Amino acid sequence: MIEFVLDSRSKVNTYMQLVQQVKQALRVGLLAPGDQLPKVRDVAQSLAINPNTVLKAYRELEIEGLVGGRPGVGTFVERTLAGASLPNQAELREDLLAWLHRARAAGLTPEDVVALVETTMRAALADQSPQKEPA
DSSP, X not given: OOOOOOOTTOSSOHHHHHHHHXXXXXXXXXXXXXXXXXXXXXXXXXXXOOHHHHHHHHHHHHXXXXXXXXXXXXXXXXXXXXXXXXXXXXXXXXXXXXXXXXXXXXXXXXXXXXXXXXXXXHHHHHHHSOOOOOO
C-alpha cells in the first residue's frame, strides 16, 4: 500500500502532491489494478490534513480513470501507468540507488540532487528534440 508524504516547502497544492504520488506509484509498479488506496480518513489523520483534500485527490484520479470508488468499501486502482519499460526499472533503480549514495557521500543535499537531475534531464531532452534547419 502507498504511504503518502507531503513536502511543506513545495509550491504544488497538497491534493496534487497526493495525485502525483499515486501516478508515480502506478508508473513504477508499486500500485497495480485491484490495489486499494488508503482510506481517506487514515490519510487525513496521518498527514494532518482535511479529509476533503484527500477526497479531492481521489476524485481527480477517478476523473482520469485511474481509480474507482466503491461506496462503503474504499478506492481501488483500476488502471496502471506502468509501460513496457517496467521490467527494466529494477536494474535502473539499483543503479540510481548507488548513484544517490555517491551523491550523498559527495555532500549533495536532497535539493541539490533534485536540481542536478532536473537540469540534466531538461538538457538531455533539449538535445533530443528535432534540430531546426538553418534558414
